[in-house]
Amino acid sequence: MAYKTLLVIDGVTINNIVSYDDLASTQDGEKSGRVPSLHMNRDILGRIMSIDVTLGITPVNEGMVILNLLKNPEMRVQFRDSETDTLKTIECYCVDPKKSRLEGMMDYFETIQFQLVSIARYD
DSSP: OOOOOOEEETTEEOOOEEEEEOSSEEEOOGGGSSOOOEEEOBOTTOOBOEEEEEEOSEEHHHHHHHHHHTTOTTEEEEEEETTTTEEEEEEEEEEEEEEEEETTEEEEEEEEEEEEEEOOOOO
């Protein structure tokens, strides 16, 4: 099976994605040991509200390019809609990117996590 592009930020294809969530909601299971919580990512009409992304092991130079892209307050993002399996375009900003270095190998990020939030207002 060929790799399908999941995310393109300002013309840069994001690789090494290990977790990608643009679904209507995510809920912790009852047996998770935590209180179940519901996080809505779309509005009532199904329009995208946010995208949660986690990247796997990434070289520092690639990671810094991505982290610098995430500083833009009005990113043009193409994402693969998991319901229609098509690429869609929205304008977003990034909320609180997190990164961790790979222990013993400082030339790599172990993970980079971020959330893209749509600029569009749904009043």
